[in-house]
Amino acid sequence: MEKLKSVLGFGGILSAEDIGYIVSHYKSRTLKSGQHFQEFHKICNEIAFIENGIVRVYAADENGNEVTKYFVRENQFFVDLESYYTAKPSADAFQAMVDCETYTISKSVLEKLCEEVPNLFIFIKSLTETALLNKIKDNDFLNFGDAKTKYLEFVRRYPALAQQVPQQYIASYLKITPQSLSRLRKELVKGNNR
Template sequence: MESLINYILQFGQLNQQQIDLVKSKAVFKSLKKDEYYQEAGKIPREIIFLTKGIIRISYYDNKGNDITKYFMDENRFIADINSYNQGIPSTEYAQAVTDCEYLAFSKEGMEELSLTIVGWDAIISKITAKGLADKLTRISSMMAEDATERYLHFLTNFPGLANRIPLSQLASYLGITQSSLSRIRRDIK
């Protein structure tokens, strides 16, 4: 719970009463490895803050291939924000790569925080903007790099993730085959 509060306080100030209210709206939950937190076709009803583990965000392309968009690790909010805000079905899957623990905020709980805490919407807006900027940085840097550069960039930016993610999912994220990833890993050692 403290990691959640510390994260939020990076984006704005809260007094102790407000912190206690935020804590009261968070519900502890867990996922086992390979379980889905969110599935395409379903409307997201909560926002989560991942406290332990890795979640993979993916989709299926028009050929039925499972494509990894990105990975989320500890101390990050996770939400399909477009589907959540508009109340429309998600087009993405969110799957536990490892056993995960998280704090869930229901839509009603978030609305109550918005109505009760002055400045809450500004904090959430800053958190959302940071998440979108991080996503854009990941995507734009990968588009200009070859496969080896993408892998090295991944290792630099996410040093603790490479050994926690199955090779097939990492290869999908990097946009290469698993055999290409194995070759790249062998060549850079």
């Protein structure tokens, strides 16, 4: 819970007293590797924070194939914003890639807290803006370069993800086939052993 407290301290918007009060409303939730936090077509009514672990966010294409959209890492909040705000079933699913320790807060509790702690709304707004900007920056490299360039950039930016996330999900995220990624990794290992 220390990481959650630290992130809630971001920007100095919330006082230590406010943070303590807000954190007391979060519930601990452990996810085993492969377990879903949220399945497709469910209405999202809670926000989660990853204290430890990695969560994959994915959708299904028109043929029903899973397409990895992004990964959520330690010290990050995650929510299906569209489902959360519209109360419509989610088109995305959230799955633990490794054992995860998360903290969750329900929409109704958060709304009540925003009334009690006015700065919480400001904090959420600034955090959401930062997260969206980071997501744009994070996904920028996916649109440029060949498979090798994208994979090397992925490894540079996210070394822990490259080590812990199964290869097929990394391939899906990079929009290349698992076979291409496997060949690429072999080439790179061979090149490093010369």
